Amino acid sequence: HKKSKEKERDGERDRSEKDELRAKVQELALEQSRNSKIKRSARMCGECEACRRTEDCGQCDFCRDMKKFGGPNKIRQKCRLRQCQVRARVSIGGAPAHPASRSCGLFPRGESYKYFPASVSFLSPRFIFWVIPLTGDRKQSWVEGSALPGSPPVTERAPSPPLPSRIYEILPQRIQQWQQSPCVAEEHGKKLLERIRREQQQARLKLQEMERRFHELEAVIARAKQQACKEDEEVGTAPSDDTDLQIFCVSCGHPINPKVALRHMERCYAKYESQTSFGSMYPTRIEGATRLFCDVYNPQSKTYCKRLQVLCPEHSRDPKVSVDEVCGCPLVKDVFELTGEFCRVPKRKCNRHYCWEKLRRAEVDLERVRVVRSVGQGAPRGRGPAVGDAGEEGGSDTGPGKAPAGSGGSWRAGPL
DNA sequence: CTCTACGAACTA
């Protein structure tokens, strides 16, 4: 009984051992059959996607060379999609792999350098990340892949990570480096921009100041108009009255009576000036500036007048002076110092302050134009606002220098 | 250095 029990136990053990052995054999056979499907070789790891692939793509250059795809059979290489990714880079016994099968690891085989010339490496730091890994890897793969004389042949080496992971590995670091390195041009640009903004701010302040002066002048003129005429007041004479010099008109060149010199020259100038046009193709657009350029449109020449509005004899006439109107020019002592009094000679009779409002306004407006120009809101080019091109955007003007002889294209807005 | 072309080994 005992013996039979032992026999049974032995039999069970045998059976389990046999089962185990059988399973192992089966497994081995399975693996063998699996291995027999995909053969390993110097060029095939037998495990990658390319190795498992059994059909040619029929579209790559190597396939198109094949006779079965109607090719001339000159290149005689395996379909690109079937070239092993792992072993393509490995060489045996110092013999490098087929150039068409070598890969730098960053670009697809056969498309390595021709589209990415190494010359870009020194163009800019921004491009380096394209090139450094490429060059470095290429050298590395060549050295490691080739067996040196006397050393055992290299049979295999760890494959480089595939393209996407290499880019993810390299790119963030490079981008960080790039972001950390200061850009010289950017720094210069920032400084320049700061300077320009400062200058603009100063110019804006000055423009505000000029606008204030503009309104001040208008207030003075308005106050002056309220003065009562004094008939007994001495009729003003021209400033040159007290000299023996003979006066010649700057416009016509004729000798003129000093008493009416200002009156004559103003009218003479207006006569010549109105014969000429100074225009631009564009109207003036200046923020916050009241009454600056004439800007009357001439449909014939399709231009806008670019004289100061207050000085444009072509498009505006001096207002008719009524009999009871007072001159009203603020009187000064020692040339500049205001006395607080006004000239109370009837406007029609005053020779000393002829057109004083117009010239004062022109003086202020001229200063405003200069400020506007420095702010950069449409800058008139040329000698002055009367001949320039305020607010122009790329258009051509009729140009300076068209003033008649004698007038010299001058614009009188000097101190009174 | 890349690419093309081709001899030749290998395989079915």
Added chain:
DNA sequence: TAGTTCGTAGAG
């Protein structure tokens, strides 16, 4: 024996 594909020479 035809088809496949590896390794290399040589042109550019």
